[in-house]
Amino acid sequence: MEFQKTPGWLDWYDGPSKPRFKVPAGSVDAHCHVFGPGAEFPYAPERKYTPCDASKHQLYALRDHLGFARNVVVQATCHGADNRAMVDALVHSNGKARGVATVKRSVTDAELQAMHDAGVRGVRFNFVKRLVDFTPKDELIEIANRISKLGWHVVIYFEAVDLPELWDFFTSLPTTVVVDHMGRPDVTKPVDGPEFELFVKFMREHPNVWSKVSCPERLSVKGPPALNGEQNAYRDVVPFAKRIVETFPDRVLWGTDWPHPNLKDHMPDDGLLVDFIPHIAVTAELQHKLLVDNPMRLYWPEES
Numbered sequence: 480m481e482f483q484k485t486p487g488w489l490d491w492y493d494g495p496s497k498p499r500f501k502v503p504a505g506s507v508d509a510h511c512h513v514f515g516p517g518a519e520f521p522y523a524p525e526r527k528y529t530p531c532d533a534s535k536h537q538l539y540a541l542r543d544h545l546g547f548a549r550n551v552v553v554q555a556t557c558h559g560a561d562n563r564a565m566v567d568a569l570v571h572s573n574g575k576a577r578g579v580a581t582v583k584r585s586v587t588d589a590e591l592q593a594m595h596d597a598g599v600r601g602v603r604f605n606f607v608k609r610l611v612d613f614t615p616k617d618e619l620i621e622i623a624n625r626i627s628k629l630g631w632h633v634v635i636y637f638e639a640v641d642l643p644e645l646w647d648f649f650t651s652l653p654t655t656v657v658v659d660h661m662g663r664p665d666v667t668k669p670v671d672g673p674e675f676e677l678f679v680k681f682m683r684e685h686p687n688v689w690s691k692v693s694c695p696e697r698l699s700v701k702g703p704p705a706l707n708g709e710q711n712a713y714r715d716v717v718p719f720a721k722r723i724v725e726t727f728p729d730r731v732l733w734g735t736d737w738p739h740p741n742l743k744d745h746m747p748d749d750g751l752l753v754d755f756i757p758h759i760a761v762t763a764e765l766q767h768k769l770l771v772d773n774p775m776r777l778y779w780p781e782e783s
């Protein structure tokens with residue numbers, strides 16, 4: 480099948496720079512995706528965008544280039560609940576990738592077990608309206624209860640303004656809960672203002688909640704973008720991510736978000752995104768927890 484990219488959609492950055500920051504041995508890129516290729520793994524009919532292809536080979540080449548050892552491949556919404564591209568990436572990773580799937584209530588126990596055997600360790604619930612249609616909460620709770628028996632966790636993606644409304648649902652989930660991209664704070668608001676305080680409270684009061692301190696390129700308003708060797712990219716996001724890393728050092732994860740779905744302003748150089756890490760995790764100990772200890776505990780507990 481031939482797919483036409485959504486107009487204005489930027490392709491991932493070809494030929495990223497070599498990071499100046501050397502990530503610790505055994506580091507995990509804990510949030511990235513594969514797109515298709517569409518000819519092999521067609522995009523879902525219900526998708527809200529059509530991406531460029533971004534294959535497992537390209538993902539693993541980036542992993543090696545940036546100095547990472549492993550990946551967590553998160554099901555992208557353009558594939559809906561058809562997890563074949565993601566599972567195929569896991570199966571061809573030599574055990575170096577684990578995954579997060581999207582499933583419907585109709586998924587069978589045998590399908591869940593097959594995904595587990597391939598390396599899936601979580602499901603993603605998405606509440607970002609521009610990306611997905613609404614799924615009823617009773618369906619999500621039913622899924623959460625089923626996957627908890629496999630020892631999986633739930634990854635949630637939402638925007639900061641929606642946290643109050645989703646609070647009761649999130650806090651009722653029976654598993655570890657991992658928040659994508661810090662719950663998308665509005666970084667023009669103060670880091671100690673009511674909106675971000677609510678997110679901090681969410682994590683403080685619920686020790687099962689973790690956060691990915693990823694996606695400064697999406698959250699930043701002032702930049703400067705991670706392009707042309709910029710070593711001080713996305714300064715306005717630093718106080719938010721640094722606060723979460725320092726307050727909850729054992730419950731944070733980091734990922735590139737490659738191939739960066741839905742960026743229309745600029746596409747970051749992934750090497751420079753890695754150079755962002757020491758601005759938010761400022762000691763070797765925090766960096767090791769963020770990049771090695773925490774993702775290993777969540778995704779490869781048998782090895783950590």
Ligand SMILES: O=C(O)c1cc(C(=O)O)oc(=O)c1
Binds near residue numbers: 555556610659736
């Ligand atoms: O903000 C986004 O557009 C976005 C989209 C997806 C996806 O389509 O799965 O995943 C992400 O992590 C972020």
